[in-house]
Amino acid sequence: MTSSSTIPKRAFGKLGPELPRLGFGLMNASGTYNLPGTDAERLALLDHAYSKGQVFWDTADKYGDSEEILGKWFAANPEKRKDIFLATKFGIQALPDGRFTMNSTPEYCRECIGKSLKRLGLPYVDLYYIHRLDKVTPVERTVQSLVALKNEGKIKYLGISECSAESLRRAHAVHPITALQIEYSLFCRDIESPKIRLLQTARELGVAVVCYSPLGNGFLTGRFRTIEDVSGPGDSRKVLPWFSKENLNNNLVVLDKIAEMAKTKGATSAQLSLAWLLAQGDDIFPIPGTSKPHRLDENLASASVSVSPKENETLRKIASEVTGERFQTKTGYAFTDTPKWE
Helix, strand or coil: CCCCCCCEEECCCCCCCCCCCCCEEECCCCCCCCCCCHHHHHHHHHHHHHCCCCEECCCCCCCCCCHHHHHHHHHHHHHHHHHCCCEEECEEEECCCCCCEECCHHHHHHHHHHHHHHHHHCCEEEEEEEECCCCCHHHHHHHHHHHHEEEEECCCEEEEEEEEEHHHHHHHHHCCEEEEECCCCCCEEEEEEECCCCCHHHHHHHCCCEEECCCCCCHHHCCCHHHHHHHHHHHHHHHCHHHCCCHHHHHHHHHHHHHHHHHHHHHHHHHHHHHHHCCCCCCCEEECCCCCHHHHHHHHHHHHCCCHHHHHHHHHEEEEECCCCCHHHHHHHCCCCCCCCC
């Protein structure tokens, strides 16, 4: 493995290991924004990530055949398993009619980890997230099931995604939570809100913040200018409010301002957007995803782009002009609470 010295490392929460600040999100590698590549292409992508030292990998049981592809890679590279910090998730349950529901019950948790480990061909994963809370199961019960899995050696660290500050605090009271996964980008800064208090709570508890969609579902790359650009086979981005007719023209102006600022720094819009996130604190870990090796290289190069305090404020001001709510708000499962534990 090539040295990952070019990717800065930081402690992953109070109890976690040192990890590269930039992780590798594997959702799109199994076809969310486009049709998935061949097995050979995707295995080569994992080889490339490994060779670049990008060894913090993030997947979920919901991400198509991502766990199966990872299983093939680990089977072909058993000696490299020790180098990979692997996260997966449970909690979004597919229904027979193709729709999804949320299920964070202890029973479903145990069922899912068994299936994930079988697909991965592994005895354990490093980090196991509650992907979504179901609003029915008290979070304490779900965390208890994760603790049992940890005691059995099936997981090492506990994580939670898209929860409220109160849910995070309640979960942490049962067992320390290592990582909070949440949408966080220039266009989506809700976790900073003093009303939501999620970033504040994570920092108080010493929980690492893992940023999904750090490039705004690709919108912050500046490569997608029309709704037709995201209307290809398998692309789910056409439902994003940022791309809607009433918001798109305004948001393109915002994107162009970011691109102009990036150009003055010899960077791409994607690199500046990721560099901005890295500048928000050493506890922030973006996990940009891609299906293309050259885009992975572009993302990694953001670690060498500096963002000064003045530039930070300028970017915040520019991004504040974006219109359109985050997609998760439309699902009804953003910053989720659960019933009290009796």
